[in-house]
Every structure is written in structure tokens, then in C-alpha cells.
Amino acid sequence: MEQATTTTRIRGRILRPERARAGFSRLDDGVITIDAEGRITALEAAAADDPLPITHPGAILLPGFVDAHVHYPQTRILGTASGPLLDWLSATVFPEEARFADRAYAAAVAVEFCDALIAQGTTAASIFGSPHPEATAILFDELERRGLRAQLGLTLMDRAAPGENLLAAEAALAASEALIERWHGRDRGRLRFCVTPRFAISCTPGLLRGAAELAARHDLWIQTHLAENDAEIRATAKLFPESRDYLGVYEDHGLCGARSLFAHCIHLEDEAWDRFAAARATVAHCPDSNFFLGSGVMPLAAATSRGIRVGLGSDVGAGRAFSLRRVAARAYDAALLRSAPTSAEALLWRATRGGAEAIGIADEVGLLEPGYDADLVALDLPPTTSDERLFDALLFALDAGPARATYVRGRRIDRAASA
Numbered sequence: 001m002e003q004a005t006t007t008t009r010i011r012g013r014i015l016r017p018e019r020a021r022a023g024f025s026r027l028d029d030g031v032i033t034i035d036a037e038g039r040i041t042a043l044e045a046a047a048a049d050d051p052l053p054i055t056h057p058g059a060i061l062l063p064g065f066v067d068a069h070v071h072y073p074q075t076r077i078l079g080t081a082s083g084p085l086l087d088w089l090s091a092t093v094f095p096e097e098a099r100f101a102d103r104a105y106a107a108a109v110a111v112e113f114c115d116a117l118i119a120q121g122t123t124a125a126s127i128f129g130s131p132h133p134e135a136t137a138i139l140f141d142e143l144e145r146r147g148l149r150a151q152l153g154l155t156l157m158d159r160a161a162p163g164e165n166l167l168a169a170e171a172a173l174a175a176s177e178a179l180i181e182r183w184h185g186r187d188r189g190r191l192r193f194c195v196t197p198r199f200a201i202s203c204t205p206g207l208l209r210g211a212a213e214l215a216a217r218h219d220l221w222i223q224t225h226l227a228e229n230d231a232e233i234r235a236t237a238k239l240f241p242e243s244r245d246y247l248g249v250y251e252d253h254g255l256c257g258a259r260s261l262f263a264h265c266i267h268l269e270d271e272a273w274d275r276f277a278a279a280r281a282t283v284a285h286c287p288d289s290n291f292f293l294g295s296g297v298m299p300l301a302a303a304t305s306r307g308i309r310v311g312l313g314s315d316v317g318a319g320r321a322f323s324l325r326r327v328a329a330r331a332y333d334a335a336l337l338r339s340a341p342t343s344a345e346a347l348l349w350r351a352t353r354g355g356a357e358a359i360g361i362a363d364e365v366g367l368l369e370p371g372y373d374a375d376l377v378a379l380d381l382p383p384t385t386s387d388e389r390l391f392d393a394l395l396f397a398l399d400a401g402p403a404r405a406t407y408v409r410g411r412r413i414d415r416a417a418s419a
């Protein structure tokens, strides 16, 4: 075997997500062995006489962050205050997203977007592209080049926005087919296409139905927004009077199933949560965005108590940071406001393993076990951090800088160096 020349070993303090509980086991001095394909072949305590130095002294290693919901064409409007949701979409989002008709603009932002993910230790993301097929292809290209893992979709919208943001249903579905053909499954599944109707308001019934058929035909995941804001919910009810509620619109058009990822899910009745759980749909919890747009406080426990898979989403640019650590800190605040406190440890699990479950990559990443891909992040820890404060220090020290190092399939990926 050629392993001696192709195997990578990384040594350090390690957090290993558990399979069946939102928590971690710890290894104070461990070695992760990774084969030439980027898969973990072993993870064990370092032998006392192992000559391998600590790979990132002072840092802690864990699976890379999974951003379960983020918008590429909102990179440059991150933190633009014009909420609530529908006002912010009209005043800030649609004018910016229209600029992605320009290939050079789209290419420049694709570099910035990938830089931002990598800097924060995000190794995988579920991404809304722009409504422009070329810009979405440009991002696929950049993701491939930079080594990130992602599912990405053309954002489908054929109504309720200025003309330059829209693409008619037939053209949008044909463009999606072409993107699937070129990109879905690329590099052993590192890149995937995800069917992405923006939300019910921006899609005609025909487009919603066409999106569901497209997903079924190619076995694809679907992502969209659900029950984010009161005015949005009222407008949706007006457009779809025959559906029982907002989730019902997606159910009625074939878009709610075990591969459906719904962002926000703030304002759902208990009975809708029961249907959601029965469908085995998943949640992208986006608390920073929810605070910034004043959308409300998502009841995390309503989902987790039903066994629903929940990941964390930055929702940039309504989210004010790409850092999943900051998102997790906001998720802590949100849970406390809902009188159902959670812990930093559970939220760090949601930002890593939970996200992998929520976006459909749980067979590949999110566990540090033989057979899983070595998607990792090394995070700095203040040397004075006690064991008891470890998880709080990782998530709630909002002055923390970027990740020390980010790896996908055992290969270190870097900011702009490769751009």
C-alpha cells in the first residue's frame, strides 16, 4: 500500500460529536488518521512516544460547521437594516440580487462568499443561489475550486418581485435541469443541486409543482422558507386560500417530505409541527436573522421534542454574520426567551452534526469516526479556559476571531490564496 505517502495525521485536543445525543465526547490528545481520499481511517489517543507534534497548538479540533441556510447573493448586503422581512426584501434584497445578472459581479461575490465561509470554519452549506442561472453556475465553479462542500440551488421566483429578479417557470426549470446535469454529485457528492423555490409568495402554483417534480425526478433535496413573519404568513394565506396553512401550501404542491429543508419555522401551530415531524422534514434555525428582522423567536423545543432534525443557518444577509458560533449564541438567547433553555454543547452539536443531518449529508460528515470524511475546523481557545467552561467559551465569547484552520476531506482550505 502507498499509504505512507498519502495518509495525513492531525494531532490535538478533539471534540467528537455523539451519534444519538446532542453532545460531544472529548479527547485531550488524539490523532486523526486520514486516507488519500480524505476519509478518516482511525481516531485514537496519541501514543506517549508519538513524534507527531500538535498540529495547531492551543486550538481544539471538531467537525467543520454546517451552515444549513445561507444566501450567496446577499453577501454584500449583510447587516443592512431595513426590516421587517417584506420591506427588507423590496428595499435591499431584490435590488442587490438583480446585480447578479452581471457575470463579473457574480464572480467577485462568489470569491468573497467562499472566503467568508472558510474563514469561519464552515465546511458545508445549503445555499440559495441567485435567480440567474449563470451566477449560480459561477458559484458552483468557485465552490468546486475552493474545496467546499455544498448543496446549492437556483433561487426560483416567477412573481412578486421586479422583472429583473424573475425567471419564468419553464425557463427556470430547464436551467435547473442543466445545472443538475453539470453539477449534481460532482467530486463524489461534494457538490449537489438543491431545488430552491424562494417561498410560496414568489412562486406560482405551476412553478411550485414543477419544482416538486424536478426534485422527485432527480432524487434531490428541496429548500425554502416557512412561517417567518406575520405579514408574510397573511400574504401566503391570501395567495393560497385552499391550503389549510403555510405548511399546507408546500404539502399541497408536493414539496414537504423527508428531503425538505425549511428555514425559520417560527410561527407554526402544534398541529403543523406534528405534520412536519410525520413528514420527516428538517429545520434550518436562523436566530440571528430572526432577531435582525424582528421576525420572532423560533420555538426550538417544539422541533427537537418531536425528534425533528434541526441545523443552524446564518441566513446571511438577514443574518449579520457567517460565523455559526455567533448564530449558536443567538440560538441560546432565543431558547431562553422561549423558556426552554438549551446548552452551548447542544448548540455546537447542532452547528456541526445537527446541520449535517438537516441538509442530508449525515452519512458523510459530522462524526469523527472511521469512514466519515475528515471535514474539520480548528478553533482557538483561550489558554485559561477551564474544562467546565469549554463549550460556553467556544460559543459565547463573541469577540472570538476566525477559525485557525479549516479542512475538507483532510485537505486544508484557505481564504483567497487560491482565488
Ligand code: GUN
Pocket: 071, 085, 089, 093, 198, 199, 225, 228, 289, 315, 318
Ligand atoms: N423569504 C423569502 N426570501 C427570503 C430571504 O432572502 N431571506 C429571508 N430571511 N427570508 C426570505
Ligand code: ZN
Pocket: 069, 070, 071, 225, 263, 315
Ligand atoms: Zn433565507
